Amino acid sequence: MSNSFIEGAERQSDMLKKDRRLYEPLDSIGAESREFLTNYIGIPADELLGHLRRKNIGWEQDPWTCIGINGFYRTYINDLPSYPEILSRLKRGQNLLDIGCCFAQDIRRLVYDGVPSENLRGADLHEEFIDLGYDLFRDRRTLKAEFVVGDVLKEYEYKRFDSKIDVVLANLFFHVWNWKDQQRVGERIVKFTQPRKGSVIVGRQLGSINPKEVTAPPRGSKVFLHNAETLRKLWDDIGVATDTLWKVDFSFMSVDFAKQLQGSDSDFQMFHFRIERQ
Numbered sequence: 001m002s003n004s005f006i007e008g009a010e011r012q013s014d015m016l017k018k019d020r021r022l023y024e025p026l027d028s029i030g031a032e033s034r035e036f037l038t039n040y041i042g043i044p045a046d047e048l049l050g051h052l053r054r055k056n057i058g059w060e061q062d063p064w065t066c067i068g069i070n071g072f073y074r075t076y077i078n079d080l081p082s083y084p085e086i087l088s089r090l091k092r093g094q095n096l097l098d099i100g101c102c103f104a105q106d107i108r109r110l111v112y113d114g115v116p117s118e119n120l121r122g123a124d125l126h127e128e129f130i131d132l133g134y135d136l137f138r139d140r141r142t143l144k145a146e147f148v149v150g151d152v153l154k155e156y157e158y159k160r161f162d163s164k165i166d167v168v169l170a171n172l173f174f175h176v177w178n179w180k181d182q183q184r185v186g187e188r189i190v191k192f193t194q195p196r197k198g199s200v201i202v203g204r205q206l207g208s209i210n211p212k213e214v215t216a217p218p219r220g221s222k223v224f225l226h227n228a229e230t231l232r233k234l235w236d237d238i239g240v241a242t243d244t245l246w247k248v249d250f251s252f253m254s255v256d257f258a259k260q261l262q263g264s265d266s267d268f269q270m271f272h273f274r275i276e277r278q
């Protein structure tokens, strides 16, 4: 990790102080997350919070909301309705790519639940996030997951995944783009999947009961928030462009997370998705 990166982190984050909505104190960590983290990291419970405070480093690097709200310790994958299926497929030797993995906490959760780490791949824009994951989870020498760094739409490195991936995990990922870019990213992700029936793309993201494009804090970018109908339309469009067919399962969740994330718009709600190649 570069010195300037660490110096930036040590100055602390002004952005975090500016947008309190996107900041959640670390001591709100629930019992289940504490248990996972203390056991996986192998750290005494009373040292956990001090260890995790380094998360502000990630926010300084690139202020993704998922970092501000402590997304790095919340493992989302184990809440997916398809989690038992995913676990069983990975334990039988299939592989998973966590796209936009950030600190790759979901990869650690899979390992904690018994998946061989050799079956896991992660990818993110920022090498620093991957490094911070190793620091936070203290597993640089033991974790055998393979990581790729760079823009999923530009980096040649991603070609190594083409036609190889059984399960793509895209947690809080597609919702960072407008419709057109979601389509481009979706078309790229289709190329990662094994070209056979049953390859799946799973995850959760922010949606909207009345689908719409909004400006997302704190980055100010335009993002499109789906309901079931528009997500199916997106995947029909991706299917036409890639000559593939996809079945979309969609379920809204009722979680405070969405309200906290976006303020007062009562339309906003998180949803789970499972998109299966036909």
Ligand SMILES: C[S@@+](CC[C@H](N)C(=O)[O-])C[C@H]1O[C@@H](n2cnc3c(N)ncnc32)[C@H](O)[C@@H]1O
Pocket (backbone or CB within 6 Å): 062, 064, 065, 066, 071, 072, 076, 099, 100, 101, 102, 103, 123, 124, 125, 126, 129, 150, 151, 152, 153, 170, 171, 172, 173, 176
């Ligand atoms: C909202 S965060 C979600 C992180 C994680 N999946 C989670 O559930 O906590 C989005 C992540 O996608 C990564 N990302 C954004 N654009 C990307 C791109 N073009 N290529 C690869 N990763 C990207 C960001 O660096 C960030 O870590």
